[in-house]
Amino acid sequence: MTAQHIDARALRDAFGAFPTGVTVVTAQDHAGLPIGFTANSFTSVSLDPPLLLVCLAKTSRNFATMTSAKHFAINVLSEAQKDISNTFARPVEDRFATVEWNAAADGCPILADVAAWFECGMEQVIDAGDHVILMGRIASFHNSGRNGLGYARGGYFTPILASKAVSAATEGNIELGAVLERDGEILLLGEDIFALPSCEGREGSPTEILCDYLQELTGLSVTIGFLYSVYEGKSDGKHHIVYRAFTSQGEPREGRFFKPDALTKTRFKTSATADIVARFALESQIGNFGVYFGDETSGTVRPVSTKVARA
Template sequence: MSIDPKAFRQALGNFPTGVTVVTTVDTDGTPRGLTANSFTSVSLDPALVLVCLGKTTASHPVFMEADRFAINILAEDQRDISGLFASKSPDKFSQAAWHPGTTGAPLIAGAVAWFDCTVHQRVDAGDHTILIGQVQDMGQRTARPLGYCQGAYVGFQLQQAAQEALARQARTTALIETPDGVLLSAGPDGLDLPTSGDVAGLLDALKQHGVQASVDFLFAVFDTPTGSRIVYRGRSAHPPKDNALRCIPVAELPRLNLANTALQAMLNRYARERAQDAFGIYIGNQDAGEVRPLATA
């Protein structure tokens, strides 16, 4: 069986992880680092951890020669650091606060936890190298970690925003994507997103139209003159079985030209962020607010 690399990557993206910056120094002492979420513990005694490094990354040769490295687990407010070390910027360490650890490997300021390691073993594994480190020093602080799943950062702060909106008797809306497109309800006032009083009610309503769906992540939390609105991203493996719901291909969403300008703007944003596979969260009201960008790690 041939496994499609893109589909494989997307399937793996369903496993929520933290976000780390892996750092080392090259032979002339220049700090090097990259963003990675393939990190896990290996052993308690001795204390071993590992991270998987892509062989095509620019700093891979440096990590293959270095005898030390550090793994910095990023905090929820360090999305900019994740984006910086995922970029091709040649001067990453001039834009982030850091200091050398016990081994000399750079430790990123503000990380929720860090592990300063010497290289224990390198394992060749396909298009990656498994880098196993023996922990020589470590530290942690009280903070919320940064999470990553399905192409977007996730965190507790946005969940709290949703809970606050629910306390204001919010309506629940969802952008449900199927293999054929996004589901829109066809009513007397035109197209709209499926809406209910809460998530359970929304999912039950979709089932009545033959749609077995899930809601996964927040897309927007905003206030309207009639109350608060929570919008989730969700998905379904199958299209609806009746005409009460329509599947609109993602690429066609910006061309709908709906009378409801707030809804049209939301669909435009969804199409744009889906194309980039990097979503944000909108916080505000139906007229103005802020989209917090969630760049791919």
């Protein structure tokens, strides 16, 4: 896509390919009341002097207050704080009513149990198209040691948990699989007994290997999402890593798309596949997905919300 023909939504989606952390930016308004909003457009700038920045949309309800504030704080959310991210991303009247917080030295709200926080003096406000850049000079900070919450392609993820799961799985015989989605339907292979698309893992990036396989299988454009299920198959001796994936429009070379909630009486190749499809059907209805860790008969699901964090 050229500069002369940039589609704003397509550009936003392309930016979304870059995984970021999730923060809540806080300050005090002119009346001394706390304000805050969710942002993932945050980055460190300099160690000497200690500087950071965050971007703020000019359409934000907090624009006037934030651009005139003398101090602001960055709260880096921990992996258990998805609900806080969603609260501060919505137009809620009193966002601070449901969270625990304390004021830092210069009065900025610091949320409890965050991965890290930084209180800053406003160094500079820089005009940047439809946003402004808030440059802050760090006056105080704290690092709790908790793992941070990640965000990419419209969903949250927990980077440390995901990397440990894949690392453990790569110690054995791997099979890569996908819940391949399109318009609320998933791709299944087979005629009377169905299976999710899967391929043998080998040396290299699991997501690239799986993406290449799915594109060759379907003849369609495929994007790999986040982990959906990591489990040990006791019956086949394999470690199974299943991702959510998304495909473009068109007729697939192999397989057919089905609505997951219409597959209750379908026969599947394995009980694990049946469980994955049933869980996906349920989670699709409530809009809250998770990552399963365990074996083919028992394990735990760590919920991962797909509510959008707002920059």
